[in-house]
Amino acid sequence: MKIIISNASQKPIYTQISEQIKNQIISGDLDQGDPLPSIRKLAQELQISVITTKRAYEELDKEGFIDTVGGKGCFVAMQNKELLREKKMKMVEDKMLEAVSEAKLLGIELKELKEMLTLLYKEEE
Amino acid sequence: MEHAVQIENLRKEFKGFTLKDVSFNIPKGYVMGLIGPNGAGKTTLIKLIMNLIRKNSGQIRVFGKDHIQHESEIKSRIGFVYDIPHFYEDIKLKSTASAIAPFYPKWDQDLFLKLMNEFSLPLDKKFKKLSHGMKMKFSLCLALSHDADLILMDEPTSGLDPVFRQELLEKMSQIMLDEEKTMLFSTHITSDLERIADYITLIHNGEIIFSSPLDNILQNWGIVKSEKDLLDKTEIPGLVGYEKTNYGIEILTSDIKTAQTLISSDSISEKATLEDIMYFIKKGETHA
Numbered sequence: 001m002k003i004i005i006s007n008a009s010q011k012p013i014y015t016q017i018s019e020q021i022k023n024q025i026i027s028g029d030l031d032q033g034d035p036l037p038s039i040r041k042l043a044q045e046l047q048i049s050v051i052t053t054k055r056a057y058e059e060l061d062k063e064g065f066i067d068t069v070g071g072k073g074c075f076v077a078m079q080n081k082e083l084l085r086e087k088k089m090k091m092v093e094d095k096m097l098e099a100v101s102e103a104k105l106l107g108i109e110l111k112e113l114k115e116m117l118t119l120l121y122k123e124e125e
Numbered sequence: 126m127e128h129a130v131q132i133e134n135l136r137k138e139f140k141g142f143t144l145k146d147v148s149f150n151i152p153k154g155y156v157m158g159l160i161g162p163n164g165a166g167k168t169t170l171i172k173l174i175m176n177l178i179r180k181n182s183g184q185i186r187v188f189g190k191d192h193i194q195h196e197s198e199i200k201s202r203i204g205f206v207y208d209i210p211h212f213y214e215d216i217k218l219k220s221t222a223s224a225i226a227p228f229y230p231k232w233d234q235d236l237f238l239k240l241m242n243e244f245s246l247p248l249d250k251k252f253k254k255l256s257h258g259m260k261m262k263f264s265l266c267l268a269l270s271h272d273a274d275l276i277l278m279d280e281p282t283s284g285l286d287p288v289f290r291q292e293l294l295e296k297m298s299q300i301m302l303d304e305e306k307t308m309l310f311s312t313h314i315t316s317d318l319e320r321i322a323d324y325i326t327l328i329h330n331g332e333i334i335f336s337s338p339l340d341n342i343l344q345n346w347g348i349v350k351s352e353k354d355l356l357d358k359t360e361i362p363g364l365v366g367y368e369k370t371n372y373g374i375e376i377l378t379s380d381i382k383t384a385q386t387l388i389s390s391d392s393i394s395e396k397a398t399l400e401d402i403m404y405f406i407k408k409g410e411t412h413a
Contacts, residue, residue, distance in 0.1 A: 012340065014340065040304060041302065
């Protein structure tokens with residue numbers, strides 16, 4: 001598991017942690033059933049507070065990415081493939097939504113935005 | 126939640142300074158940072174917990190027990206670091222340690238020697254020959270050598286170089302692996318705290334401004350900057366203090382989310398650091 005924390009980021013530290021773990025689960029770097037370091041162990045290694053780490057794990061637990069087993073610790077939850085795909089779709093949607101609202105602010109019309117998207121999509125291929 | 130230290134309506138009067146009936150708890154298993162400007166009452170508070178000075182009124186419970194009735198039992202479980210370490214000047218460090226060790230049932234000589242080595246402290250040197258930084262390190266070394274359940278440190282990082290400050294933070298987070306341990310440390314170098322502290326208690330003029338989880342503070346407090354004088358027309362929610370310059374205004378609020386929705390788009394808002402908070406609270410006072 002890899003986690004990099006930035007002090008300069010506007011995002012709170014617990015979000016930085018939960019997002020990075022989430023991405024590693026979605027990308028398959030972390031497999032279902034894989035154990036996560038204990039809250040206190042992770043806090044020690046990242047040299048951040050226990051509450052912050054706890055909060056990151058709570059968030060992941062709430063969203064169904066990890067299971068907390070009392071007395072044993074936290075594990076990557078069983079992910080059903082479709083659910084995972086849906087979650088990834090949701091991430092794409094969110095990013096697009098961001099792009100749309102930025103575009104609206106700048107007064108870019110839908111047609112123009114579509115063209116931009118098509119161009120970017122093709123460039124990636 | 127279990128508390129390692131419970132403080133209720135604690136009052137201490139000095140000439141020219143009063144600790145005004147403060148109450149707060151230190152949850153067991155966590156790190157609390159005690160911050161505030163010089164003369165705010167940080168050291169007084171820590172000395173009161175240790176019963177080094179007498180309180181006027183109020184109650185302090187450590188590990189659930191009255192701190193005076195069970196003084197020696199409680200103290201044997203506390204590791205304490207003073208802001209200015211005082212030990213016998215003319216005695217070698219190893220002899221100081223062996224004089225102190227019998228007071229602690231859980232003294233661990235091997236751990237002590239290991240720490241002395243880690244901190245590069247010479248066992249055969251006399252205390253008076255040490256630099257300020259080394260004295261501080263020695264004091265820490267003693268405090269950490271008896272498996273204390275509560276570690277109280279008054280300005281432990283003052284006078285230490287950045288490399289050692291980092292080492293100390295590493296040591297602290299290592300200790301906190303054990304959920305039975307609790308830590309309170311005071312400092313005015315707040316950057317030391319911003320990552321490791323679970324809770325922050327801010328004290329100012331003998332009063333507690335807040336005592337809450339650091340995450341909440343960093344999330345709710347913020348600074349609004351604008352060219353215009355926002356205070357003219359809008360009531361800023363959670364206003365704590367502000368600073369006007371020729372070029373605009375900076376406002377500290379304890380409710381940045383609501384404030385953000387009220388202010389115009391030509392102003393920007395930023396996260397507040399603990400230092401900002403300390404500074405603006407001092408400012409807010411002079412406006413009042």
